[in-house]
Amino acid sequence: MAQVKWTLDPMHSEITFKVKHLMISTVTGQFRAFNVTAETAGNDFSQPGSIDVTIDVSSIDTNNEQRDGHLKSEDFFSAANHNQIVFKGTKLDVKGDEGKLHGDLTIKGITKPVVLTVENGGVVVDPYGQTKAGFTVTGKLSRKEFGLTWSAVTEAGNVVVGDDIKITAEIQLVKQAA
Amino acid sequence: MSTTVNKATWAIDPVHSTIRFDAKYLLITSVSGWFREFEGTLLSDCTGFNNSEIQLTIYTHSLNTGNNERDNHLRSPDFFDARQFPTIQFRSTAVTTNDKRIEVTGILTVKGIEHPFTFNATFLGMCADPLGNTKAAFEMDTVLNRKDFNITWNQLFDKNGLLLSDEVRVHCDLQLLKLS
Secondary structure: OOEEEEEEOHHHOEEEEEEEEOOOEEEEEEEOOEEEEEEEEOOEOOOOOEEEEEEEHHHEEOOOHHHHHHHHOOOOOOOOOOOEEEEEEEEEEEEOOEEEEEEEEEEOOEEEEEEEEEEEEEEEEOOOOOEEEEEEEEEEEEHHHHOOOOOOEOOOOOEOEEEEEEEEEEEEEEEOOO | OOOOOOEEEEEEOHHHOEEEEEEEEOOOEEEEEEEOOEEEEEEEEOOEEEEEEEEEEEEHHHEEOOOHHHHHHHHOOOOOOOOOOOEEEEEEEEEEEEOOEEEEEEEEEEOOEEEEEEEEEEEEEEEEOOOOOEEEEEEEEEEEEHHHHOOOOOOEEOOOEEOEEEEEEEEEEEEEEEOO
16 A cells, blocks of 8 residues: 655644642643654554654743743753754554554654553544544653753752653644645 | 621632643544643532532633644634633532532533533541641542534544544542632
């Protein structure tokens, strides 16, 4: 079957992350600028030719400018030197509605293999006649493994910012005409 | 003689709190947004959160879904009608705690429509922050039907699918600062 290209619908896609604050509560943020492309055989995502994601670190938004500035600094992402997060999919195992996405993730110049969970939303035709595929991708990362090591502890011994980062991406891809 | 009961006042720390909503779009994935501006207080006695009084105000114009065009549509009369109804309000009428679980009953007002609303929240703990303030954390997750609040806009696609779900999931991560 002919290779089909898919591009991102940025208006209906989002990448969200969550981290524990003071060990008890949760702070949420999103990357507002990113791109996703995929190549598949027809509408079948079970063996994609490629899945590529790039995220613009400077688009980070946690609803607080001061914190966003800190996250872009050397203490965390070092956006001036490493403004792109890159994910290259190596394997997608989808059976029915669920599956695993394997790939190499690069943050702050450090590349690690990761396995993410995929919920396959299916393929539909939207009101504008575009064919769209939807995926919800979730996973958990250790920020320290990617060199985002800033840490502080309160007097009572509570860690101010947790190490585990929960990721949820809602992705809608638009099928491109052959 | 009246007896004095020690009350504690808590206020939402907006920097470490999130009020988020999401709805299914095209049936295949969800689109989310958050409110950038909100304020709330909790008045409790000093023994715990049982019988607390909760008040929350959310500013509808502050909604953000990462897309200006969509945000303006959501502020329009098709959705929140933010000019005529600048706030979403919640006030509790009963708060009962059972260990970490908190059942809250009250009145939720969206788009000028008052609706009785009961939800469960989870108390996640209390601690001192790096500045020495006392903080308490709560989480809640619920599903509302937007039609209950006269937010009915929709569109058909792909023969008979509805573009936008009626069910809207609301998730709050709230960190409260103890004031007194």
